[in-house]
Amino acid sequence: MHKVSDVKVEQDIMRINRKIASENRSFFEKNGITVFNIMGAIGSGKTCLIEHAIEELKDSYSIAVIAGDVIAQYDSDRFASHGVKVLPVSTGKECHLDAHFVEHALEHTDVKDIDILFIENVGNLICPSDFDLGEDARVVIVSVSEGDDIVLKHPVIFKLSDLTVVNKVDIAEHVGASAEKMVADAITCGCTRAIPTSCRKGEGLEEWVSFIRETLRT
Amino acid sequence: MHEISVAQTIVNEILAEAERQSAAKVTRVVLELGKLTMLNFDQVSFWVSAFLEGTVGEDAEISITPVDGSVECRECKAISDVLVEDDPTLHYSVPQFTCERCGSHNTFICKGREMVIKTIRIER
Known part of the structure; x- marks a missing residue:
């Protein structure tokens, strides 16, 4: 006769990520590094917006970027051309960064002298929302070309973000999307701040950089 | 996913x-x-x-x-169920994170x- 019993496990499978994220956060705090987790779909303009922020801020602050991508080389080269420290993280088929990827990247590069760390997440509006990386602020970027119902289709990531950037508003008319609706939807989903931008035409970029400055540790 | x-x-x-x-x-x-x-x-x-x-x-x-899902309101501290609204145009359900008591969007998922x-x- 087999002995059958129910065993209490009570294991939250995210606890390991939370533990590492909290260690990352302590490290960042100790070294005075402000960290931005930049999320958004493929082609929403994450890289471009980070590049713009680097150009605006690099004379006053020391900046590094963790470039997370399926193949990280391409974005890494773009960031490196701005003269900042780049930590490429190729995720392979993993569709998001987790705290361990970030911890691992930090083991290989000394960032103690850095003021601002941008973490460019993998292009995806679903998976990154579950994984705390140890950041100070979460930013989600969407472009009008994703369709103006994209925000309502992915409410959780907007709820969990500190800033929504609705990018490429200069082409909204041509793709039949309402940038105003997308900004309003982000606020409805519970994101506290949402701004329209155009990386190409410059609209809204001042506010994007202001958000970063306001978040910095004093 | x-x-x-x-x-x-x-x-x-x-x-x-x-x-x-x-x-x-x-x-x-x-x-x-x-x-x-x-x-x-x-x-x-x-x-x-x-x-x-x-x-x-x-x-x-x-x-x-x-x-x-539930959210807690940062304004009035009330805990609300996350309402799920069926959106016929999107063909699926959209969660709403608003506070049931005071209507604020300033809530966090608890x-x-x-x-x-x-x-x-x-x-x-």
Whole structure:
């Protein structure tokens, strides 16, 4: 006769990520590094917006970027051309960064002298929302070309973000999307701040950089 | 979607627990998954079973208890259920995170993001 019993496990499978994220956060705090987790779909303009922020801020602050991508080389080269420290993280088929990827990247590069760390997440509006990386602020970027119902289709990531950037508003008319609706939807989903931008035409970029400055540790 | 990596993590935990318990078989796994994880529960169940093939848990029944979402209001501290509205134009449900008492959007999710292995039933 087999002995059958129910065993209490009570294991939250995210606890390991939370533990590492909290260690990352302590490290960042100790070294005075402000960290931005930049999320958004493929082609929403994450890289471009980070590049713009680097150009605006690099004379006053020391900046590094963790470039997370399926193949990280391409974005890494773009960031490196701005003269900042780049930590490429190729995720392979993993569709998001987790705290361990970030911890691992930090083991290989000394960032103690850095003021601002941008973490460019993998292009995806679903998976990154579950994984705390140890950041100070979460930013989600969407472009009008994703369709103006994209925000309502992915409410959780907007709820969990500190800033929504609705990018490429200069082409909204041509793709039949309402940038105003997308900004309003982000606020409805519970994101506290949402701004329209155009990386190409410059609209809204001042506010994007202001958000970063306001978040910095004093 | 990351159902596969979630399922793989669940299976690793189940097998580790089974080994700690010196289990000959795992016949049932009870999971608690929050609705705001946006995980597709059928997919999780499918991949957990798939990864358990060839292990002590290969015949295990997978039971998933869904956990509804709640938000806590930063303004008035009330806790509200996350309302799910069917949007006929989008053909699916849209969660609303507004405070039921004061109507504020300034809320945070306090329930609904769980990914917990509750119990496993084992034979020794």
